Amino acid sequence: MADITQSVSIDTEGGIAVITVDNPPVNALSWHVRQGIFDGLVQASANGAQAVVLLCAGRTFIAGADISEFGGNVPASASLADVQGVMEHATIPVIAAIHGTALGGGLEVALAAHYRVGLMSSRYGLPEVNIGLLPGAGGTQRLPRLIGVPKALEAMTSGRHMPAAEAKADGLIDELVDGDVAALRVAAVAFAERAVADELPLIKVRDRNDKVEGVDPQVFSDFRKKIARKTRGFLAPEYNIRCIEAAVSLPFDEGLQVEATLFRDLMSGPQSAAQRYYFFAERAANKIPDIAQDTPTIDVHRAGVLGAGTMGGGIAMNFANVGIPVTIVEVSDEALERGLGVVRKNYERSASRGSIPAEAVEERMALITGSTDKQDFADCDIVIEAVFEDMDLKKQIFAELDQICKPGAIMASNTSALDVNEIASATTRPEWVIGMHFFSPANVMKLLENVRGDKSNDTVVASTMAIGKQIGKVCAMVGVCRGFVGNRMLAMRGAEAERMLMEGATPAQIDSVLYDFGFPMGPFSMSDLAGLDIGWKAEKSSSSTIREVLCESGRRGQKNGRGYYTYDAETRAATPDPEVEQLIRDFAEARGHQQREVTDQEILERLLYPMVNEGAKILEEGIAIRGSDIDVVWVNGYGWPMYRGGPMHWADAVGLGEIVDKIKSYGDRLGGAHWTPSPLLERLAADGGSLAGHQP
Numbered sequence: 001m002a003d004i005t006q007s008v009s010i011d012t013e014g015g016i017a018v019i020t021v022d023n024p025p026v027n028a029l030s031w032h033v034r035q036g037i038f039d040g041l042v043q044a045s046a047n048g049a050q051a052v053v054l055l056c057a058g059r060t061f062i063a064g065a066d067i068s069e070f071g072g073n074v075p076a077s078a079s080l081a082d083v084q085g086v087m088e089h090a091t092i093p094v095i096a097a098i099h100g101t102a103l104g105g106g107l108e109v110a111l112a113a114h115y116r117v118g119l120m121s122s123r124y125g126l127p128e129v130n131i132g133l134l135p136g137a138g139g140t141q142r143l144p145r146l147i148g149v150p151k152a153l154e155a156m157t158s159g160r161h162m163p164a165a166e167a168k169a170d171g172l173i174d175e176l177v178d179g180d181v182a183a184l185r186v187a188a189v190a191f192a193e194r195a196v197a198d199e200l201p202l203i204k205v206r207d208r209n210d211k212v213e214g215v216d217p218q219v220f221s222d223f224r225k226k227i228a229r230k231t232r233g234f235l236a237p238e239y240n241i242r243c244i245e246a247a248v249s250l251p252f253d254e255g256l257q258v259e260a261t262l263f264r265d266l267m268s269g270p271q272s273a274a275q276r277y278y279f280f281a282e283r284a285a286n287k288i289p290d291i292a293q294d295t296p297t298i299d300v301h302r303a304g305v306l307g308a309g310t311m312g313g314g315i316a317m318n319f320a321n322v323g324i325p326v327t328i329v330e331v332s333d334e335a336l337e338r339g340l341g342v343v344r345k346n347y348e349r350s351a352s353r354g355s356i357p358a359e360a361v362e363e364r365m366a367l368i369t370g371s372t373d374k375q376d377f378a379d380c381d382i383v384i385e386a387v388f389e390d391m392d393l394k395k396q397i398f399a400e401l402d403q404i405c406k407p408g409a410i411m412a413s414n415t416s417a418l419d420v421n422e423i424a425s426a427t428t429r430p431e432w433v434i435g436m437h438f439f440s441p442a443n444v445m446k447l448l449e450n451v452r453g454d455k456s457n458d459t460v461v462a463s464t465m466a467i468g469k470q471i472g473k474v475c476a477m478v479g480v481c482r483g484f485v486g487n488r489m490l491a492m493r494g495a496e497a498e499r500m501l502m503e504g505a506t507p508a509q510i511d512s513v514l515y516d517f518g519f520p521m522g523p524f525s526m527s528d529l530a531g532l533d534i535g536w537k538a539e540k541s542s543s544s545t546i547r548e549v550l551c552e553s554g555r556r557g558q559k560n561g562r563g564y565y566t567y568d569a570e571t572r573a574a575t576p577d578p579e580v581e582q583l584i585r586d587f588a589e590a591r592g593h594q595q596r597e598v599t600d601q602e603i604l605e606r607l608l609y610p611m612v613n614e615g616a617k618i619l620e621e622g623i624a625i626r627g628s629d630i631d632v633v634w635v636n637g638y639g640w641p642m643y644r645g646g647p648m649h650w651a652d653a654v655g656l657g658e659i660v661d662k663i664k665s666y667g668d669r670l671g672g673a674h675w676t677p678s679p680l681l682e683r684l685a686a687d688g689g690s691l692a693g694h695q696p
């Protein structure tokens with residue numbers, strides 16, 4: 001085998017040249033990979049090869065362009081278009097042999113081959129949309145030519161990885177191979193020999209027009225409507241659709257030009273910059289600097305969950321979803337039955353929507369064992385407590401778990417705000433205690449804020465991150481403080497929202513500012529959804545907050561159709577309620593507040609700048625490992641629009657100097673600790689530093 005570049009080599013089998021890419025971890029198309037494939041193809045032809053097989057070493061076929069090269073200085077080399085040109089126009093058959101995932105630019109390379117052979121386990125996708133882009137190497141023009149417009153629309157706007165069987169059925173690949181990479185190589189070389197012997201045509205996908213002719217334009221408008229809600233605010237899905245429209249309405253080369261123009265637009269815009277930043281942020285969050293990558297982790301053969309309420313039930317589902325048996329313990333049979341009933345309903349709803357197979361309902365329920373005896377946690381490798389936020393109760397429970405759990409089991413609390421060190425102090429083994437803060441609904445929400453106690457040992461820290469990944473969560477490790485990262489910052493936003501109601505903003509105005517910014521909903525719609533009476537008791541109510549007054553007047557939120565808004569009984573559509581606005585005005589006036597018009601700009605700044613400031617304090621205190629972890633928490637746990645990167649990335653984009661100035665001027669006017677700029681924020685602003693890139 002001869003090296004062509006540092007990551008590409010070539011060898012021959014009979015008359016077949018095999019070009020192998022080996023660029024760990026995911027064979028991304030770095031400059032030397034592009035140059036290597038290009039040179040390999042030229043060399044193969046020059047040396048009289050009869051056909052070429054393009055193969056990858058390691059865990060996957062090419063997983064796309066090298067995202068870390070975007071916008072950076074890279075040595076001059078063959079472009080992706082050069083590589084594709086020499087493949088597509090080769091006068092000998094070129095066969096792509098695919099294992100793992102052929103993604104983005106990787107699939108686009110494969111689409112320029114004359115034939116594609118893939119392992120049964122391989123998957124295919126154009127996920128550029130997830131980093132705010134579109135496939136910029138002809139994928140938008142070639143994919144619909146192979147799999148048709150409706151499927152291409154769905155694949156490119158979702159970024160979904162299509163399984164091999166589907167890819168074969170849709171005509172994306174030509175042959176399926178059972179076995180491993182060695183078997184793939186054998187099959188691909190055999191395919192190439194057949195192509196030579198049978199003089200198979202050298203198919204150029206660009207010339208195939210049957211699936212892009214005569215497409216009804218209605219397909220596009222219907223599709224836009226279908227995805228409108230899910231993709232609100234994102235530019236890339238719409239740009240992907242426009243490219244497919246071009247594939248239908250223009251000749252191939254003109255379609256390519258549309259693709260190139262729109263790709264450049266996205267690449268130079270703030271959304272893709274934010275989404276690419278976020279891609280690496282999420283992966284960085286998995287790394288904990290003082291914990292070695294090879295720290296042994298605990299294999300979970302059985303998990304335990306204490307509490308079968310909404311939270312406990314959701315947490316248990318996460319384990320059952322990946323085939324891990326769970327023991328769920330409640331105080332009474334009745335509470336247990338109710339909780340398990342909700343879990344079953346959730347699964348049934350998923351099955352009826354088609355998001356899980358029908359038989360999965362019983363399979364997953366069979367993995368969940370209910371009990372009213374904590375002793376049943378004795379054989380669990382991890383127990384997660386999900387009871388009320390009451391420190392005394394939690395301490396009592398952890399003291400009991402300490403007696404029950406086997407040595408080496410993780411004892412985790414799902415607290416959303418309490419001191420994990422204090423909880424751990426109730427046990428004789430605080431090093432085995434940690435926080436695992438799931439977000440509600442825990443079976444749906446992606447974020448897992450793991451909370452490292454002062455004494456949590458390395459195995460526990462590494463294991464909770466690994467377990468989180470295993471159950472499909474995006475994890476961030478944070479330190480102990482009131483509310484951790486997410487809720488601590490949220491409290492700042494909540495306080496200012498309340499304050500602005502007193503000054504004359506309405507719930508609808510505040511909510512719509514956040515909605516327009518890109519959040520799925522604002523704080524008042526959120527409160528209505530959760531229930532205004534959470535934690536409210538009529539006998540203790542003293543009309544001291546707007547929320548209490550609303551509860552006292554019988555408003556409970558969406559559940560009784562009346563909260564900050566009034567809800568339509570049928571559609572559940574919210575309408576601002578003049579009665580509520582009057583009630584707020586009366587409440588404010590009674591406390592001597594002058595009502596005035598508050599502008600949308602002021603609302604945005606007063607909601608978000610204190611959060612940024614709090615984020616800086618969190619970094620200063622070392623509660624978050626790095627600025628980008630805070631963004632991971634906010635994007636996955638609180639609906640911060642991914643195309644704005646998260647509060648730290650967004651603050652950098654706004655300008656830290658601007659934010660510090662505004663915080664000071666609001667501070668002068670309004671007072672309050674959250675309007676005092678954090679020293680770190682001031683320093684970074686003065687030095688031209690970055691919050692997102694900050695690592696204490």
Ligand code: 3H9
Pocket residue numbers: 025026028063064065066067068080101103104105106108127128131133134135136137139280283284
């Ligand atoms: C594109 O192709 C544009 C084209 O249209 C052409 C335009 C001209 N680049 O996710 P993991 C790193 S855009 C650079 O933890 P997994 C990643 O940062 C691209 N680095 O593994 C991580 O590094 P580290 C379209 C990349 O097994 C390591 O690899 N393609 C890239 O859970 C492992 O990653 C995509 O968007 C990359 N393209 O999942 C695919 N990809 O260890 C993006 C990964 O230092 N990638 N890295 O933290 C993925 O979806 C997943 O990484 C994959 C593996 C499914 C491949």
